[in-house]
Amino acid sequence: MIRPRLLPRMAPATLAFALTWVSGVAVAAPDAAAPAPAHNTPAANTTASAVSASPVTPTMADAPAPWAVSSEERQFLDEWQQRCFRFFWEQADPTTGLVADRAPADGSQRVWQQDEAIGSIASVGFGLTGICIADERGWIEKDAAQQRVALTLRTLLERVEHHEGFFYHFVNMKTGQRAWNSELSSIDTALLLAGVLTTRQYYAGTEVETLATKLYDRVNWPWMMGDGRTLSMGWSPENGFISFRWDHFSEHLVLQMLGLGSNTHPLPRETWDAWTRGPVHDFEGKRFMSYPPLFVHQFSHAWIDFKGKRDKYADYWTNSVFATQAHRAMFSGLAEQFPKYSEMLWGLTSSDSATGYTAWGGPDPSPHIDGTIVPCAAAGSIPFAPEECIAALKHMMDNFGPTAEDGGMNLWRHYGLADAFNPHTNWVANDVIGIDVGITMLMIENQRSGFVWRQFMANPEVNRAMLTAGFRPLPARGTDEAAVALFFDGEGPHYVFADDAPAAE
Numbered sequence: 219m220i221r222p223r224l225l226p227r228m229a230p231a232t233l234a235f236a237l238t239w240v241s242g243v244a245v246a247a248p249d250a251a252a253p254a255p256a257h258n259t260p261a262a263n264t265t266a267s268a269v270s271a272s273p274v275t276p277t278m279a280d281a282p283a284p285w286a287v288s289s290e291e292r293q294f295l296d297e298w299q300q301r302c303f304r305f306f307w308e309q310a311d312p313t314t315g316l317v318a319d320r321a322p323a324d325g326s327q328r329v330w331q332q333d334e335a336i337g338s339i340a341s342v343g344f345g346l347t348g349i350c351i352a353d354e355r356g357w358i359e360k361d362a363a364q365q366r367v368a369l370t371l372r373t374l375l376e377r378v379e380h381h382e383g384f385f386y387h388f389v390n391m392k393t394g395q396r397a398w399n400s401e402l403s404s405i406d407t408a409l410l411l412a413g414v415l416t417t418r419q420y421y422a423g424t425e426v427e428t429l430a431t432k433l434y435d436r437v438n439w440p441w442m443m444g445d446g447r448t449l450s451m452g453w454s455p456e457n458g459f460i461s462f463r464w465d466h467f468s469e470h471l472v473l474q475m476l477g478l479g480s481n482t483h484p485l486p487r488e489t490w491d492a493w494t495r496g497p498v499h500d501f502e503g504k505r506f507m508s509y510p511p512l513f514v515h516q517f518s519h520a521w522i523d524f525k526g527k528r529d530k531y532a533d534y535w536t537n538s539v540f541a542t543q544a545h546r547a548m549f550s551g552l553a554e555q556f557p558k559y560s561e562m563l564w565g566l567t568s569s570d571s572a573t574g575y576t577a578w579g580g581p582d583p584s585p586h587i588d589g590t591i592v593p594c595a596a597a598g599s600i601p602f603a604p605e606e607c608i609a610a611l612k613h614m615m616d617n618f619g620p621t622a623e624d625g626g627m628n629l630w631r632h633y634g635l636a637d638a639f640n641p642h643t644n645w646v647a648n649d650v651i652g653i654d655v656g657i658t659m660l661m662i663e664n665q666r667s668g669f670v671w672r673q674f675m676a677n678p679e680v681n682r683a684m685l686t687a688g689f690r691p692l693p694a695r696g697t698d699e700a701a702v703a704l705f706f707d708g709e710g711p712h713y714v715f716a717d718d719a720p721a722a723e
Contacts, residue, residue, distance in 0.1 A: 280666040291608055294615060295662050298597075301634040302659035303352045305650060306345035307366075311391040314377065315370025317341040319388060320649040325632030335391040336398070339378075340406040343413030344656025346370060347521070347670055350420040351663050364424065367417045371429035374414075381453070383437030383483075385410060401452035401460060404442050408473035409653075411437070412521040412674065415476075419673045434679070439477035439485045447492040449473065449485075466494045467507035471518035471534065479683030490687040495531045496709040499581055501544035506537045506703045508544070510579030512567040513657065515541050516598035520660040522680070523671035529688045530705065530715065535602075537703040542599040544581035546606060556589040558641045561606070562613045565595030569638040569654065570647040589642035593635040598657040600665045611635070634658065 280292070304325075309318040311330035318329035319338035329335050346367060353363040378394035379386060384407045387400040411434055418430035442449050444459040449470070452460045464470040470493075477485035499508050508515070515538040518524075524535040549564035566584070568577040569592040578584035579595075593614055596607040614635060620626030627646055629636040637654050638647040663669050674680065695701065706713040 287608070291612055294612060295608070295666065298634045299351070299355075299659050299662050300357055301632065302655045302662075303348050303357060305633040305652065305655045306341075306348045306659075307352075307358070309652070310345060310366070310370075311335065311337070314373040314391060314394065315342070315366055316373060316378070316389060316391040316394065317345040317652055318391065320651045321633070323631040323633060323636055323648060323650045330391045337389050337391040338406070338652050339385045339387060339389060339403065340409040341652030341656065342370065342374075343406075343410035344520075344653060344660065346410075346413035347416045348656065348659050350416055350673065351659065351669060353420070354669060364421055364426065367421060368425050368429065371414065371417070371426060371433065374410075375429055375433055381455075382441045383407075383433075384442065384453070387452070399454070399456070401454050403452045404449055404464070405451065405470055405473055407437070408470075408476050409517060411476055412472055415677050415679075416521065416670060416673045419676050434476075435480070435482045437476075437480065438483045439480055440483060442477075443485075443489070448489060449477070464493060466496060466509070467514070468509050469514040469517040471524075472522055475518075475522060475680060475683040475687070477683075478686045479677075479679030479681075481679060487686055490529075494709070495704070495706065495713070498704065498709045499541075499544065501540060501547065501581060504540045504543070504701075504703065506540035506544070507532065508541045508581060510566075510582075510584050511577050512542070512545055512565065512579050512595045513598060513653075515602070516567075516657050516661065517653075519601070520598075520657060520664070521670060521674040523668075523675050526692050527684070527689045528692050528705065529690075531713070532704050533692060533702065536701045538599070539602045539701075540703050541581070542602040542607075545579065545595070545599075546603070546610075548580040548583055552583060552587065556587075556642055558589070562610055563591060563641065564610055565592050566590065567592050567595040567598070567654075569594075570649065570651070571638065572640060572643065572645045588640065590638055590640045590645075592638045592654075593629075594637070594654040594658045597635075598661045600661050604665055 305321065306317055308325065309321045309329055310316065316330075316337040319336050319341055321327065321329050329337075349358070349363050349367055352358045353360055373394060374385075378389055379396050381402055384402045384404060386396040387403040387406050388397040389395060390397050414430045414433050418427050418434075421427060439449075442453070442459075444450050446463055448463045448465045450459040451462045451464060454460075464473065474485070474490060478487070478490060495507055497508065499506055519535070519538060524533075524538075526535070527533070545566075546561055546564050549559040550561055553559045566579045566587065568579075569575070569590070571588065571590050576586065578587055578590075591614070593611060596610045600607045615630065618627040618639065618641060619630035619635065621628045627636075627639055627641070627644060629639055629646065631650070633650045633655060636646050637650045639645065660670050664671055706715050708714055
């Protein structure tokens with residue numbers, strides 16, 4: 219349901235256009251939803267009575283896929299999603315709702331019970347969205363879900379340390395105070411608020427709607443620009459604004475949209491044009507923007523449905539499709555150095571490694587690649603290349619998921635597949651990371667039903683932002699016409715636009 223009181227002031231015809239093409243998500247007629255597996259439900263190892271202890275028939279059906287999804291693959295995805303949700307329920311402090319940044323993959327500890335209980339604001343955003351998914355699919359009692367969401371929003375509004383509406387990257391899960399002298403993070407605040415606005419839509423008409431609106435409306439988005447034309451990556455009371463800015467292609471599209479659509483402190487329209495569309499890569503004649511870790515193509519798309527839309531610069535959906543295809547192909551090229559890499563065993567994004575947390579990816583291989591695989595890289599790209607991604611993930615599950623005694627690497631843990639592993643050295647990450655668990659859960663759901671897209675895109679501020687940025691429907695493409703991601707030649711800021719694109723301002 220769209221809340222009329224939040225609609226922007228615009229002409230009726232324009233508003234109708236916005237709500238029909240921006241909010242709409244085309245989902246094919248649903249088939250019967252696969253039943254939840256009869257084992258290892260999220261309640262298998264938790265004391266939370268609100269989580270279903272036995273399989274519950276989902277209230278939401280999957281949309282038919284354009285390729286044959288086997289019943290085994292469908293059950294695998296459903297089981298993995300439920301284990302992801304288990305993380306966000308078990309690893310949230312029950313007195314604040316704040317979610318751990320990371321936790322042992324075997325579920326042996328509840329981080330909120332530890333002396334140093336560190337939460338991640340972005341992890342909270344994924345977790346709030348995950349609760350909506352779990353509620354809709356019948357994995358949790360509705361009252362318990364709504365109560366946990368309301369508790370979390372009250373904590374964010376009343377207890378968590380903030381400045382100008384922005385939150386610190388890491389916080390104490392018990393008190394909400396800044397942890398580790400972390401930065402006031404613009405992107406992590408955006409990922410949090412994407413989850414907040416998802417809950418506002420899903421629990422419209424309740425206390426959640428009121429709390430969520432207050433959280434969103436208090437953010438002073440232009441303040442994060444400092445004296446620049448683009449948004450800073452963050453700020454600290456000790457050093458002021460971080461010198462690094464969101465001035466090239468990365469994961470910040472959702473940050474921009476939230477700022478442009480604000481009811482109270484909107485970003486200037488010019489900020490959307492101010493960042494450079496690049497670096498530009500070419501893969502088999504397909505031009506696209508990218509940055510090495512694959513999550514930059516996933517986080518914004520987890521909430522914003524860019525499919526079938528474009529601005530004057532790009533079709534951001536097709537851009538991520540091309541980037542995923544190029545990323546996958548990179549692993550065949552690395553097979554001589556790392557023989558287990560292939561188009562069935564691929565995927566890198568920022569993750570733990572044998573030597574610590576690192577950022578790596580492609581399509582030009584990062585120089586420090588060591589043979590590691592990060593499952594959420596393929597999982598987060600499922601909507602962009604579903605057949606290829608699911609096949610790779612099932613390959614990981616079948617070949618590396620079992621215990622060593624059964625010929626595997628014991629990847630299948632309490633919260634799903636391990637966060638990262640190296641099949642060349644038998645190293646496996648001890649922890650799972652909240653944002654990696656989150657992108658897995660959300661993108662599986664978007665491919666299955668489009669649920670997250672429908673909820674988030676129904677927020678009128680998102681419609682307003684996309685119209686402000688100049689998004690419009692893509693024209694119909696002929697069957698013999700190749701998809702195009704970029705509508706300019708070369709690389710910014712001096713763009714040479716295609717004939718059908720408006721000139722740069």
